Every structure is written in structure tokens, then in C-alpha cells.
Ligand code: ADP
């Protein structure tokens with residue numbers, strides 16, 4: 752579905768991304784993991800067409816999408832809610848742009864994300880984690896099939912994070928969508944992904960691509976299995992030596 756071929760990017764002559772190549776298949780859950788500052792958000796901006804690479808190509812369904820916005824649903828790392836719009840108005844924004852609004856689905860997602868009672872609240876009335884969940888729902892309800900999520904759970908405490916991970920997995924299955932995900936969190940990457948792309952320190956290259964074999968559906972009890980702990984050690988060592 753998505754294919755990156757030898758994508759490179761420098762800022763002010765400093766190389767950030769070097770020859771990044773990988774694919775995301777239809778329906779796959781793929782996670783990018785790499786040190787802070789390695790260029791993960793930059794990579795998303797390139798895929799989203801907000802930045803232009805210095806070399807290489809990015810294709811969606813065999814068509815180049817370089818410098819073109821609107822092909823993916825992109826949830827940036829920073830909070831992008833409009834302060835003058837309520838929770839539900841913010842959520843429906845992605846759909847409004849495409850002229851198709853499903854208010855009932857939006858309310859359903861608001862409730863599922865534990866935001867019942869906040870439908871008509873404004874962003875300043877919400878905690879950081881709640882705001883994050885609102886922009887998350889907005890991305891999920893956009894009509895594009897490929898969702899790019901940049902550290903969506905980073906502002907959440909561990910227990911809420913675990914709930915949201917399960918919620919994301921169920922939504923991913925229900926919506927039959929394809930997800931490209933960024934996280935620093937090793938257990939999160941292992942629990943969620945079909946495939947993990949490990950980036951090296953700056954300038955980032957693809958260090959390895961891991962195929963995660965755990966059967967689905969995956970629940971948090973997977974975290975306690977020996978196989979999981981083995982994978983965790985493996986991934987940790989790989990990141991420490993990157
Ligand atoms: P990550 O998301 O992996 O933490 P980023 O993609 O945000 O990393 O940043 C990678 C590197 O590129 C950092 O060193 C950052 O300072 C630099 N960088 C990001 N955006 C710009 C920009 N617009 N101009 C110059 N440098 C940038």
C-alpha cells in the first residue's frame with residue numbers, strides 16, 4: 752500500500768534521514784521506533800506531503816505522493832485541536848473537509864474513548880491526555896485508509912495507555928484500516944505491531960525490520976509471557992546498540 756524507496760532528507764546540510772526504505776501492506780500495523788531526534792516526525796511530514804525529500808520516492812498504491820497532502824490521515828505529535836471548536840466539532844473536522852459527517856459514529860467514539868460528558872466541551876477544559884484522545888478520534892474518522900499516528904499515547908499515564916492500546920487494536924480491526932505508528936515505548940510497539948522498523952541514531956537509517964509473530968487478538972496478558980519478554984530483550988538490545 753505504502754512504499755518508501757531510498758528516502759533522504761537533510762536540514763541545513765545536516766543529514767537527518769538516509770536512504771529509508773520500507774513498505775506498509777494493506778491492513779498492516781507497522782511501527783517506527785528510534786531514538787528521540789532521529790527523524791521519525793520528519794518522516795511523517797514527508798509521507799504527508801508537508802515536506803519534500805532530497806532524494807527517493809514515496810508511493811501510495813503505486814503512485815508517487817511526493818509533496819501532495821490529503822492522501823493519508825495524519826495525527827501529528829503536538830496538539831492541533833482548534834480552541835474555538837468543541838470536542839465533537841473538532842472530531843468532525845476531518846470529515847467536514849470531505850463533505851460527509853457521521854455524528855452518531857463520532858459520539859460513539861467519544862464514549863468509547865472515555866470522553867462521555869465532554870462532547871460539547873472546549874479544548875481548554877480538557878487534560879493533555881483527553882486532548883490527545885480527541886485528535887486521535889479525529890484521525891480515525893477521516894476517510895483516508897492509511898493512518899499515521901505520531902506517538903499518540905505519549906501524554907497518557909500507563910493504565911490509560913494500556914486501555915487506549917486495546918481500544919486502538921479493536922478500532923483498527925473494526926475499521927479495517929492500515930496504521931503506521933511512531934512510539935518510543937518498546938512494549939507498546941511489540942503489543943501492537945505486525946512489523947517494527949528500527950531506526951538508528953542520527954542520521955537515521957533502517958537498522959532492522961522485525962516481524963512480530965504473536966497471534967491476535969492480543970491482550971495485555973501477552974506482556975507476561977516468556978516469548979514477549981524475549982522479544983522485549985531483543986528489541987532493547989537492538990536499540991541500545993543503535
Ligand atoms: P523525532 O520525531 O524522531 O524525535 P524529528 O523528526 O522531530 O525527530 O527531528 C529530527 C531532527 O531534525 C532533529 O534534530 C530536529 O531538530 C531536526 N528538525 C526537524 N524539523 C526541522 C526543521 N524544520 N528545520 C531544521 N531542523 C529540523
Ligand code: MG
Pocket residue numbers: 791792793828901
Ligand atoms: Mg517526533
